[in-house]
Amino acid sequence: MTAVTLSVRRHRLGLLLISAIFALLMALCISLTSPGRAFAAEAVPTCNPTATNGCVNGILQDANKQPIANVELKLSGKESATATTDAQGNWAFSVSADGKYTVTMDESVAKQYGLKAATAQVEIEKNSFDKARQVVRFDKPAPAAATSGSGGSGASSSGKTSTSANTNSDAATTTNGSAIGANIGKRVWQQLFSGIIFGLMLGLMSVGMNLVYGTTGLSSFSHGEQVSLGGLMAYVGTQVLHWPLIPSAIFAVLIGALTGWIQNEIIWAPLRRKRVGTMQQMIVTIGLSMALQYTFQFFFGGDIKGITKSVSASFNIGPVTTDAPTLIAATIAIIVIVGVSLFLYRTRLGRATRAVSDNAALAAASGINVEQVVRIVWILSCGMAALSGVLLGIYLNGISWNTGATLLLLMFAAVTLGGLGTANGALVGSLIIGIVADMSSLIIPNDMRYASALAILIIVLLIRPQGLFGKQQRVG
Amino acid sequence: DSGASAKKTDTFVLGGLWPETGSLAYLAPPELAAEKLAVSDINAAGGVLGKDITTTDADTSDADHADQNSSATQSVMSKNPSFVIGPASSAVVKNVYKTITSANVPMLSMGATSSDFSGLSPYFFRTVPPDSVQGAVLGQVIAQDGVKNLAVAVFNDEYGTGLRDTIVKTVEGAGVNVVYGADSAFDPTETNFSSIVTAIKASNPDAIAIVAFDQTKSLVKELASQGVDTHKLYFVDGNTADYSKDLDAGLLEGAKGTIPGVMASDEFQKKLVKAYGKDISTFTYGAETYDGIILAALAAQKGGSADGATIQKNMAAVSGANGGTKCSTYKDCVAALKSGKEITYKGLTGIGPFNKNNDPSSANIGVYVFDDQNVPKFDHTQEGKVPTD
């Protein structure tokens, strides 16, 4: 084994450079001539461990993350070398022998930059993933266990790590706790905003779903797939056919509406004619949902498809960061939802949809073409679902074969919360669900946020069993 | 030893459990290609015990389709396989391994990296090192890059939280503050990342480590749209993939990722594409799949029978636990075996012989850096011993 030991005096930059170059050359020679053989420690710009060398490296920063350049660090132990930090504060030693090493720098530098320590001990073991590469960070607060030690060691050897890392992570979690507390203020507005946006998207889907429920009494489990369909069709438009976004979106909505029309003609209308109950129809929607979902997967695969590749520039409105597509999507959602509500409450056809839902036979007896009304409702509902799929795909940065399915429960929750069959209810319910879900992650773990939205649903129903906008029926 | 698999047999039936659907579906092509390639290489070299090997495959889908997990397993098991390759993800392995191992059929996962699986069962093998290794490497890379405040976004899954724990442990040991995600995780079925990103952003990290599968795309876009720096991201084997088709050029430039195993060589890549018959965008775990199958075939060849118990007994030996002639193709290895020698199969993955936990005793972790087209480019690899405790 060839061990080259270089002893370099402090503050002799020239010599250091020369020796570094020399070492480099040597190392090159050695590695060229006899690969696989170890070589002595040396300073290198960056170090990655291999079978033959380990790494001791780090970045020298002050407490404000400012790099400290041109500081000399000394490696001692099995092998020794000296390195100087570069403009980014980077330094690295490549070592060849396993064993303990100590990295030191001038005490005065440590004092000057308020670093916690000027020496650090590490253990290198080339064959071990844990120890082949050791990172020494003098900016790290001294571990509690090491304060009594000799000036405190930066990165403790991994033998000790088990204890010190534990105390460390405890400390980290406590700081995390307070950090989260401080963060809440920053997050409230942003979360509220995103909750509203999400609520609007959800509203667009739920209103459509509610329309079908309101007219035919059918809870459609395949509505989620109609949403996915919209998003995926927009993806086809932009990424496969390479159309601009707007024609693609229109294409998606048209396809969505078309599927609404077709499925009404070939599935729902015949089922209604056969007087099949809504429970049974619901099972058909489950079947349809399965069939559609996996058809999407068949054609589009299991991954998430981005409708737009680009991410538009974000800007701030007050405390909220957002971007143009999000705002446009929200505006479209509002316009469509308001339009549909007006349609339901102000137009003859809208009233007819409610009449059909109450009593289809009587509606027919009043001269309403029930089939026509239901057809329109299906087209409208699926068209809206497709639109929401497009907007959602843009807002959530992608759509996959099962995006809609995962949102189905929230749609149901929104619709129920607002009161089944009421148009305004679906919107208000969606907003509540959206806001509660997003805001609750301020308090409870993020992975439980949908649980809070659903809990709200249950609480509201306990107080108002008919939903927020539902009307109670009289008995007797 | 009991059951049908104890009977000596010379027909080697290879069972395959693949993530053909679900959020890991993008990894199925390289694995299936590797299976085809391995089978054709083996059969070209005369098969196992003189007979061609046959395959039986099934799709396990995601772990949240547990029914499909088990029905796929059932379907493969019903063909009395000598050996099962797969499933890829830890969560699915957890769902199905018992059915397979209890029938004394050895199984080998090419991707399940959960640290908990070391020594899971004498019949469970893997050609990837556990996450304790990957996590350590990634953690050091993060620390080495001078990150002071790290956010970790992981999905709540066997693999996600396990890997997170080692990353967090490593980086904290190296002086990095974990400002977000040390003890939270998001739902694997999450589609709306806005509140997660808001929380991450509010915690002011210098860099973010992401442990997830396909969810990564939406998360990255959401990060970008909320104005978070996406050049300081750290990925893992579940998401270090080619994003050139999904993200704006340059969005990920400089981001890093780790993948256990070696980077597939160009030659191997070409072979895989040829065997698959279609273009493959990522080659993750192709080599691990290939080596796993070859090892099993060699084990059968060595033991002189293609039943599960025999294969299980000889897996460690052919991987080199007892030393012996080094050989790197099935053909050479079989020749060596036939001449009665102990062998050490040196495959594409460069892993060491199986240790007592049936983990590779040594392995590689590749570190990749994303280029301006959002394609991960191989940077360097770190090799080492896999700890056994």
Add this chain to the structure above:
Amino acid sequence: MTDNEDTSTVDTCPRSEIHVGEPAGEPLLDAVDLVAGYLPGVNILNGASLTLHKGEIVGIIGPNGAGKSTLLKSLFGLVHIHSGKLIFKGNDITNLRADKLVSLGVGFVPQTENVFPSLTIAENLHMGAYQAPKKFNERFDYVCSIFPKLEQRKDQLAGSLSGGERQMVAMARALMMNPSVLLLDEPSAGLSPMLQDETFIRVRQVNKAGVSVIIVEQNARRCLQICDRGYVLDQGRNAYSGRGRDLLNDPKVISLYLGNLEQEVAEEGR
């Protein structure tokens, strides 16, 4: 009112083809041997026939479950007709969709579930005028003159109305379209005596104004008083038919279908 001199004018079914007192001319609505039912294999109507001439009021009475409502529903396309023929103004309308019939000028008040419970009264009436929204105001005033309560309560949900109030809404809804043929299924049920009478009188009034009416009633005496002709339906078939007055006074019809409660009460009162 108890003069039952001429019972011979009442037909029992086998002779039902001789329609005494039947106005000459083309029938407006002609149902021939209708066979219809709800479930496959179970026929409720077993060859019921009925003729409505222009300007007539035709009453249908019969025991419960005889098929009166089923007959009306099948006339209106709400129950599938298996065999038989339905002619309206010379055109075959067998199994024609209900909304088409509405546009042909047929109105219908069902016996049960005859309002839209989650719509307000005004909206219910809007639905009545669905095919002619322009005429809404004019017709609305008209029906409110019959049932003044509707005007006061026009924004109340029909689902919260009392039984009688619902009945008013149902009747009013059918009148909104200004139909030329009106099919009424027990329009007076649940109404107070005063409104019952009022209803019958209004039926006569609209009839005077040119609307032909088929009315099913259990308030048979009142009904037969205003009917030009009446049918007695039993087990899905015509059992008797004849002029309203004649049926009213026919002892057989009385004992089997009408009862004599009224007379009894009247006697008690004396």
Add this chain to the structure above:
Amino acid sequence: MREIKEVKPEVKPFQDLAKWATKAPEGEKLISTAYGDKVTKDLKFVDNKPGVHKPDPILVADHVTRKFGGMTAVDVEHFEIERHGITALIGPNGAGKTTFFNLMTGFDTPNTGEWRFDGRDMAHMQPEKVARMGMVRTFQLTKVMSRLTVLDNMLLGAPVQPGEGMFRSLIPGLWKKQEQENVEKAEALLERFLLIKKKDDFAGSLSGGQRKLLEMARALMRDPKLVMLDEPMAGVNPALKQSLLDHIMSLREEGTTVLFVEHDINMVRHIADWVTVMAEGKIVAEGQPKSVMNDPAVIDAYLGAHANIDLGDDSVLDLKESEEH
């Protein structure tokens, strides 16, 4: 003209009713009249004024009000029902009769008020408790269990029995006998109500009138102390109605008190011992049927001017041109 269609011989017109349309021979009563006579005697001396006290009340209500939004649907100051009597509750549509029923039976909660049934306070009592105390009602808009057979509908009306417990139902020995008795009783009632042929059909397939009948028959399964019938005869064929009135009267002799709402004045005159008139939520008149029916206020608000006029008469049409007839 159309072909002659022959009636198939096996279908005799209306064979069912013929059996029941027969009455007791002239001058004879079919049943004992002890309770009836007592009630008649008792009520003879009661004043004909609203809210009057009665000798032997089974139900006493005080200050019961119910508001819907701005409208007061029920506002009953004091009201009593005579035990074993047949009391008719009449009044214009929307007077609050059904709402009053709902309040008394626990299906709705009043804004104010208290009432006692058989001496027991009934406020805030659940409907099922009310029924179990012997106060059974029917619904104006019928409620039948559509996908249960008519017989099952009837059996559900029977008092709670051991077989209706979750665990006891597993041991048929515990309930078979009582079940059999119930079936017999139900069949007898169905026969009376001309529904026996429909016994095994789904109740959902009944016609409007048949549902009314079933509803009433079901309420009688329990032998209630007080049965509250909400327009039981609306839509029932007059001949059948008449025969059922005798049945109602016979109920009294079995100890049942009857309160009914009805718009058929003849029926009220025929069987009611006492008539109460409600209008706009208030009780406006009470008394013997004859006197109440002749009260001009009642005639004005409820019976109408045409009550005794033949509607076939052209005089009812306020039309100038009456060229017909």
Add this chain to the structure above:
Amino acid sequence: MDFLTIISDTLGELIAPTTAAYVLAAIGLNIHFGMTGLMNMGQAGFMLLGAYGFAVTQSMGANLFASVCAAIALAVIYALLLGIPTLKLGPDYLAMVTLAAAEIIRIIGRSTAMTKITGGSAGISPQDFTTQFEGTSPLPNGATTFLLWTYNNNIANSWWLRIVAWILVAVAALLCWRWFHSPWGRVLKGIREDENAIRSLGKNVTTYKMQALILGGIFGALGGIIFVLPRSVQPDSLGRAVTFYTWTILLLGGAATIFGPILGSCLLWVLLTFVKEVMRGAIPDTVISSNQVESLGWVIVGVALMCLVIFRPQGLLGDRKELAFDA
């Protein structure tokens, strides 16, 4: 692919523990919906609770009987908590609340915060909770071939589990038969049709509904135990989809029938396996890739399900006449 394997695989589903687990869940749902008209859209919640109750106590070392009791107790408590406030809701609203409640259980069970108890999203591994059950098997070790099928006798997806599961099913079906034809069952059906009418007849509707909810929930919990025994406790594997499948099974077989759940479950899983096996065997990889075969399999099952309902809406054993009167 040889035809015999397809057949034996497919028919294997007939006796699979999962099939039995679904039967039990569907029997529970039948008591809820078929008899009482409770639209329980959260049967998976009962199953998950049962599975947790069993597996958590097992992994803590309780004995088998205690664990089963714990599972049942959890189901009962959940039913009470859910029922007391919600049973007065209308059917569609009840459906939503149960769906949401089941989802809440799953979300909480899988959350990182609960990892210590429930194992978080990773769930509980079989070795932690199946050993005692496997230990109770009277069968000899090894595997047995019976007719077409070979399974291990005692371990995991074993004959022992199959025997226990189907005995449970038989007992449940017998109990249901007794209940359905008793006055108790009649009251429940009455409630299904019109609870106000039942109230007016003096039956305590809330008590009956609660009894039904608890009873069905217990069957659900038992189904949950059977469901996890051959695999692992994985909260996501007992999510909404399971509820949907259970509904499908119930309506496929015919609601309010005794054998409907059994027939429905067998049919659904047999069909599903058959379609996929045939596709896997019959379609060459060159036509469509093997993962597309999988999706296509699900598509076909979805379509088949739709067709079954469209052409036989009352379910295989249901009564067509009942459909004429939609509640």
